[in-house]
Amino acid sequence: MSENAAAKESAIERFRALTTQIKSYEELLGVVYWDMRTGAPRKGIAQRSEAVGALSSEMFRLSTSSEMGELLDALSEPGAQDGLTAIDRKLIQETRKDYERNLKIPPELYREYVVLTSQAETAWEEAKAKSDFQGFLPYLKQIVDYNRRFIELWGVKGTPYDTLLDMYEPGTTTAELDRLFGELRKRLVPLAEEIAKRGDKPDTSFLQGKFDKEAQKRFSLYTLGQMGYDFEAGRLDESVHPFATGLSTGDVRITTRYLEDDLTSALFGTIHECGHALYEQNVDPALNGTPLCGGTSMGIHESQSRLWENMVGRSRGFWRRYLPELKKEFPAQLEGVDADAFYRGSNVVEPSLIRIEADELTYNIHIMIRYEIEKMLFNENLDPERLEEAWNAKYKEALGIEPSNAGEGVLQDVHWSGGMFGYFPSYSLGNMYAAQIIHTAEKEMPSLADDIEAGRLLPLKQWLTEKVYRHGKMLEPGEIIERITGEPLQSTYLCDYLEKKYKEIYRLG
Numbered sequence: 001m002s003e004n005a006a007a008k009e010s011a012i013e014r015f016r017a018l019t020t021q022i023k024s025y026e027e028l029l030g031v032v033y034w035d036m037r038t039g040a041p042r043k044g045i046a047q048r049s050e051a052v053g054a055l056s057s058e059m060f061r062l063s064t065s066s067e068m069g070e071l072l073d074a075l076s077e078p079g080a081q082d083g084l085t086a087i088d089r090k091l092i093q094e095t096r097k098d099y100e101r102n103l104k105i106p107p108e109l110y111r112e113y114v115v116l117t118s119q120a121e122t123a124w125e126e127a128k129a130k131s132d133f134q135g136f137l138p139y140l141k142q143i144v145d146y147n148r149r150f151i152e153l154w155g156v157k158g159t160p161y162d163t164l165l166d167m168y169e170p171g172t173t174t175a176e177l178d179r180l181f182g183e184l185r186k187r188l189v190p191l192a193e194e195i196a197k198r199g200d201k202p203d204t205s206f207l208q209g210k211f212d213k214e215a216q217k218r219f220s221l222y223t224l225g226q227m228g229y230d231f232e233a234g235r236l237d238e239s240v241h242p243f244a245t246g247l248s249t250g251d252v253r254i255t256t257r258y259l260e261d262d263l264t265s266a267l268f269g270t271i272h273e274c275g276h277a278l279y280e281q282n283v284d285p286a287l288n289g290t291p292l293c294g295g296t297s298m299g300i301h302e303s304q305s306r307l308w309e310n311m312v313g314r315s316r317g318f319w320r321r322y323l324p325e326l327k328k329e330f331p332a333q334l335e336g337v338d339a340d341a342f343y344r345g346s347n348v349v350e351p352s353l354i355r356i357e358a359d360e361l362t363y364n365i366h367i368m369i370r371y372e373i374e375k376m377l378f379n380e381n382l383d384p385e386r387l388e389e390a391w392n393a394k395y396k397e398a399l400g401i402e403p404s405n406a407g408e409g410v411l412q413d414v415h416w417s418g419g420m421f422g423y424f425p426s427y428s429l430g431n432m433y434a435a436q437i438i439h440t441a442e443k444e445m446p447s448l449a450d451d452i453e454a455g456r457l458l459p460l461k462q463w464l465t466e467k468v469y470r471h472g473k474m475l476e477p478g479e480i481i482e483r484i485t486g487e488p489l490q491s492t493y494l495c496d497y498l499e500k501k502y503k504e505i506y507r508l509g
């Protein structure tokens with residue numbers, strides 16, 4: 001072996017070891033976050049936040065260390081990547097991006113921010129329960145300030161908000177989102193109005209009532225099994241705000257929320273989180289232990305959860321197969337309800353205040369509102385003190401309804417307490433990706449609709465594993481959508497899908 005080859009080998013080996021170490025800490029941190037959100041004692045949270053801060057800081061230190069800089073430089077020299085695997089090359093590319101980004105943030109600033117956001121999530125939970133916006137405001141102000149400083153340090157490309165968007169959906173800009181949301185608004189708002197004016201409103205009375213939590217839990221577990229969720233590589237728990245967390249392909253946990261007076265919350269929440277989990281459980285195991293093991297972007301991640309929740313879980317075929325199973329748990333409440341009635345009832349369109357309970361059509365309007373507010377915060381310097389007022393005004397304008405308190409208004413989502421500004425658009429991007437992907441799936445699998453109606457959900461899972469899941473972060477969002485569908489992201493597939501579905505449900509000509 002020549003001297004050069006030996007040096008290269010040791011550089012790549014040291015590089016792999018360092019990224020594996022960082023990824024291991026990230027996995028441990030994931031367990032801690034999961035614990036904090038699923039039942040850790042409240043009194044221990046402040047101290048735990050210190051531990052989270054310490055571990056995050058260590059990861060941050062390693063990822064911006066001079067050793068990391070030297071290894072990345074050595075591996076970027078001409079010829080240094082010859083003979084390396086595609087995984088190694090992608091790993092170097094992604095790590096360099098993070099390195100350059102993190103290097104611009106002073107470590108002390110970063111540590112303060114991690115401790116702040118870790119405490120803020122608990123503060124948010126309490127403020128939400130009491131509908132106390134003023135109680136959460138001091139946290140929110142600080143989190144917004146930190147993000148404004150980060151944007152300055154990272155450097156603005158396009159608009160300040162673009163800098164945040166890029167973290168969740170690489171390459172997405174305010175200009176592109178303005179266009180996509182503009183197209184959605186043009187077709188979906190008139191559809192929602194037509195439904196409100198002339199639609200034949202489905203009966204939803206059977207969805208309200210008393211639904212035993214244990215029975216709901218049994219059905220959630222049953223549904224997960226049908227979808228091919230691997231229980232030996234995951235578990236189901238309960239939390240205020242449902243989420244999925246992928247620690248490795250062998251440990252992908254989800255939570256749901258059971259409401260005794262609302263059957264749909266856990267029903268569709270569980271399917272949604274399972275969509276995220278199927279993605280994480282089915283990444284190519286060769287990517288385990290690397291930062292490439294996970295969803296490629298938040299938009300693609302949401303496309304998988306929303307595809308399962310809406311295009312499968314809220315389809316007529318699904319309920320032809322599964323309503324009899326649900327009736328075993330709730331025979332009295334669902335007596336006399338047939339699959340068609342259940343399908344129509346669980347797809348009712350109604351302007352509502354809560355995003356996670358919104359129907360497929362108005363859901364995108366909830367996202368547009370958050371997108372516009374975040375743009376105001378970062379591109380127009382809106383004072384966080386005026387957030388509640390801005391929020392209520394937008395709901396009134398877009399949906400004709402106004403929250404009566406902050407708990408069902410500006411405090412309803414967890415995202416801002418964690419500093420996740422720029423995340424919300426991922427949900428609508430996810431809806432658009434999902435509609436475009438399922439359009440192709442239907443062409444490539446002519447028996448898809450029959451399969452779903454027969455309870456054969458695994459062929460779809462298999463197809464998605466092949467096209468999306470297994471790639472992890474090896475492909476960019478744009479590459480995934482173009483490879484699958486042959487074109488970049490379009491809004492038309494979502495609009496076509498929603499028009500067809502809702503005109504039929506509401507019997508509009």
Ligand code: ZN
Pocket residue numbers: 272276302305
């Ligand atoms: Zn989701």
